[in-house]
Amino acid sequence: MKQQGAILWLTGLSSAGKTTIAQGVAEGLQKRNYPTELLDGDIVRTHLSQGLGFSKQDRDTNVRRIGFVANLLSRNGIIAIVAAISPYRQVREELKQTTTNFIEIYIQAPLAICESRDVKGLYAKARKGEIKNFTGISDPYEEPINPEIICQTDQFTVEQCVNQVLHYLETQGFI
Amino acid sequence: MKQQGAILWLTGLSSAGKTTIAQGVAEGLQKRNYPTELLDGDIVRTHLSQGLGFSKQDRDTNVRRIGFVANLLSRNGIIAIVAAISPYRQVREELKQTTTNFIEIYIQAPLAICESRDVKGLYAKARKGEIKNFTGISDPYEEPINPEIICQTDQFTVEQCVNQVLHYLETQGFI
Numbered sequence: 001m002k003q004q005g006a007i008l009w010l011t012g013l014s015s016a017g018k019t020t021i022a023q024g025v026a027e028g029l030q031k032r033n034y035p036t037e038l039l040d041g042d043i044v045r046t047h048l049s050q051g052l053g054f055s056k057q058d059r060d061t062n063v064r065r066i067g068f069v070a071n072l073l074s075r076n077g078i079i080a081i082v083a084a085i086s087p088y089r090q091v092r093e094e095l096k097q098t099t100t101n102f103i104e105i106y107i108q109a110p111l112a113i114c115e116s117r118d119v120k121g122l123y124a125k126a127r128k129g130e131i132k133n134f135t136g137i138s139d140p141y142e143e144p145i146n147p148e149i150i151c152q153t154d155q156f157t158v159e160q161c162v163n164q165v166l167h168y169l170e171t172q173g174f175i
Numbered sequence: 176m177k178q179q180g181a182i183l184w185l186t187g188l189s190s191a192g193k194t195t196i197a198q199g200v201a202e203g204l205q206k207r208n209y210p211t212e213l214l215d216g217d218i219v220r221t222h223l224s225q226g227l228g229f230s231k232q233d234r235d236t237n238v239r240r241i242g243f244v245a246n247l248l249s250r251n252g253i254i255a256i257v258a259a260i261s262p263y264r265q266v267r268e269e270l271k272q273t274t275t276n277f278i279e280i281y282i283q284a285p286l287a288i289c290e291s292r293d294v295k296g297l298y299a300k301a302r303k304g305e306i307k308n309f310t311g312i313s314d315p316y317e318e319p320i321n322p323e324i325i326c327q328t329d330q331f332t333v334e335q336c337v338n339q340v341l342h343y344l345e346t347q348g349f350i
Contacts, residue, residue, distance in 0.1 A: 035251045047243040048223060050236065061225065068222040069244050076210045078251050 003035065005074035006174050007067075007099055008165065011086045011144060012107035013136045014122055015114040017153035017161070018083040021107060024162035026081050034175055037073050039066055041084035054133040060091045071099040079174070087135045089142040101174070105165060106147040109154040111136050178210065180249035181349050182242075182274055183256045183340065186267060186319060187282035188311045189297055190289040192328035192336070193258035196282060199337035201256050209350055212248055214241055216259035229308040235266045242266075246274040254349070262310045264317040276349070280340060281322040284329040286311050 008025060010018040019040055029036040045052070048065050052058040063086045070080035086092055096102045114136065115123040126134035133139045144150075149168050151161040169175045183200065185193040194215055204211040220227070223240050227233040238261045245255035261267055271277045289311065290298040301309035308314045319325075324343050326336040344350045 037247055037251065048240055051226065065223055069247065072212055072244065073247060073251065076212065076248065076251070076253050078253075 003077040004101065004174055005077045006079050006101040006103055006169070007070045007074045007095075008079065008081045008103050008105055009070075009086070009092065009095070010081070010083045010105045010107050011092060011147075013109065013111060013114045013141055014085060014134075015117040015119045016107045016109045017151070017158065018085075018107045020158055021151060021153070021161050021165070022081045022083040024158055025165045028162060028166050029079055029081075029175065032175060035078045037078055037080050039070060039080060039082045039084075041066075041082075041086075044069075044084070054139070056088065059086075060088060063088070063091045063095070067095040067099055071095075074100040074102075079169075085135050085141070087139065087141045089144070092144065103149070103168075104144050104147040105149040105151060106144045107151050107153060107161075108143075109152065113154045178252040179276065179349055180252045181254050181276040181278055181344070182245045182249045182270075183254065183278050183280055184245075184261070184267070184270070185256070185258045185280045185282050186261045186322075188284065188286060188289045188316055189260060189309075190292040190294045191282040191284045192326070192333065193260075193282045195333055196326060196328070196336050196340070197256045197258040199333055200340045203337055203341050204254055204256075204350065207350060210253045212253055212255050214245060214255060214257045214259075216241075216257075216261075219244075219259070229314070231263065234261075235263060238263070238266045238270070242270040242274055246270075249275040249277075254344075260310050260316070262314065262316045264319065267319065278324070278343075279319050279322040280324040280326060281319045282326050282328060282336075283318075284327065288329045 010022050012018050026036050026038045044066050049062045052062050070082050073080040125131045126137040135141050185197050187193050201211050201213045219241050224237045227237050241257055245257050248255040300306045301312040310316050
């Protein structure tokens with residue numbers, strides 16, 4: 001049987017835990033020998049989207065671009081894990097319709113919690129106005145309406161969230 | 176044994192025959208059930224590089240971006256076939272050094288032959304000055320110095336060139 005690929009699309013606010021959970025899921029899959037690629041938003045911006053900013057149009061272009069690449073992997077039997085804020089609902093829905101095995105994973109935590117974590121110190125800068133168009137502060141985040149998985153990172157540990165994703169993949173027959 | 180991926184990088188002038196040979200090679204590989212993705216320059220520009228122009232810098236960014244994506248595929252056991260003018264030697268060499276199984280294929284035909292074919296009518300426009308920075312006319316093409324394969328499309332049929340590439344992949348153990 002040919003290995004089935006998938007796109008695990010982790011969306012959520014900055015500091016919600018997307019990258020951490022994505023890395024945990026990637027490790028879990030690699031341990032089980034599933035071909036896996038982690039496409040982290042920040043890294044992907046460097047390689048695919050230099051020159052794009054944070055307007056709605058540029059964000060949508062960035063998300064479509066990551067989706068295009070993730071789909072090349074997914075349709076070839078690879079599990080592509082994407083960690084990207086991807087704040088706009090419509091373009092995520094568009095990808096769900098046009099790509100192979102798109103699984104929307106909402107990495108959810110209240111804004112106040114994310115801001116208190118402020119992993120990269122970006123919320124502080126956004127509050128001071130040093131960063132404009134910052135999702136959650138000066139730019140919208142449109143929550144998923146019907147995501148396949150919701151990881152509530154203020155209520156569960158990283159390990160629990162990672163296991164939640166892996167368990168979903170098992171029950172759906174991806175692994 | 177895990178399937179080995181590769182990047183078949185077809186470089187050459189416009190109308191040299193890159194897309195035609197790339198499609199023939201893709202078909203040949205798909206018939207033999209090898210996981211294959213064709214990344215055609217024009218299509219990739221739409222999905223990955225909208226907004227980029229044809230300055231040296233933008234061309235190099237475009238080529239690096241295609242290389243990044245092709246490498247994600249190659250290192251996961253997929254044969255990525257790239258058809259892109261990619262006129263500058265240095266960035267092709269850079270990809271050869273930094274990617275998995277980069278195979279440079281020079282699709283070669285004299286400029287006069289390419290211009291007489293003018294598949295997309297672009298040479299005519301370039302001669303009239305309607306297109307600027309046109310490779311071979313008003314922009315340089317730096318020939319590969321030591322490509323793995325040279326397909327001379329003015330001397331051999333498409334089928335012969337396709338078989339030349341497939342034969343190389345056989346002898347090198349990729350298929």
